[in-house]
Amino acid sequence: MQTEARVSVMMEGGQRALSSGHGGVVSVEGGARNFAPKKQQSLQQSQIGTVSQLLSGGVAGAFSKTCTAPLARLTILFQVQGMHSDAALLKKASIWHEASRIVHEEGIRAFWKGNLVTIAHRLPYSSINFYAYEHFKKLLHMVPGLEHRRDRMSADLLVHFLGGGLAGITAASTTYPLDLVRTRLAAQTKVVYYKGIWHTLGTICRDEGFLGLYKGLGATILGVGPNIAISFSVYESLRSFWQSRRPHDSTILVSLTCGSLSGIASSTATFPLDLVRRRKQLEGAGGRARVYTTGLLGVFKHILRTEGFSGFYRGILPEYYKVVPGVGICFMTYETLKSLLADTNARL
16 A cells, blocks of 8 residues: 555645646645636536546556556565465565466466456545545644644645645545455465455455454554655655756656655655555465464564564565556656546536
């Protein structure tokens, strides 16, 4: 879910780069502010802007995840190495070796295992994330000392920092079962135990109880907040530094470059939590015995003892390879859809 968090930050921060030449629509600070010729059209245009934003965000996220699905599956397969004895066969496998194994044993289509549920997860996740962000931001602006003022940049940054983190946690918690299902489907190799979204949900409830749908939620919540915070902070810092030195560079180029670097930074910092989350999600999957019988701290100690510090970064390379195109594709798709929807709305 790291990329999902980064995408939300990129969309919120990157909206300032949108021009006002599309139907008179200007997006500022994560929300759409629409200027209509007549006052009575303001409410309608505002609602159209919100719907367009949510639709664009969901579609862009789903398209981006589909394009980078092969790398995402490789990341998951590397992350869960070391959980079971048969994983020792893949312990020293390279990305190319593992990709070749998937093609040979499962076929090309196997790279997109679990992608349907990824799309089903991505659409509501984006919508909830944007909606929650706007509401948390409004609530935080009401807190004494955090009122929105142009001369209070540090307070405004804190509002974005906290609002983004709370929105990410809200979206992750609400849509978590779909994220769990996606991990279970993507982690399957030769033996197919789960046969689809509904079958996986039903099987988990039958074998592990209803709470089984929330395995790994603690690590997810701990990771989402810092991930968004790091992404946003690095993105804003790099973007401000770049524009202060080269103010005439393309805003799209600046946003994409800074966003990709912020994604790499946040991935590096929070990847161990993401790895633990994946492993907790696969506890008891396919009728297998439990590997970790302790809480999060116990899981960290177990990985450190059995696999060493490098064990926390299994799959980091495909994650890096996924971040740059993933953020770029999502951001470009988002801007394109926003422009097209703005043009369409202006003609209606």
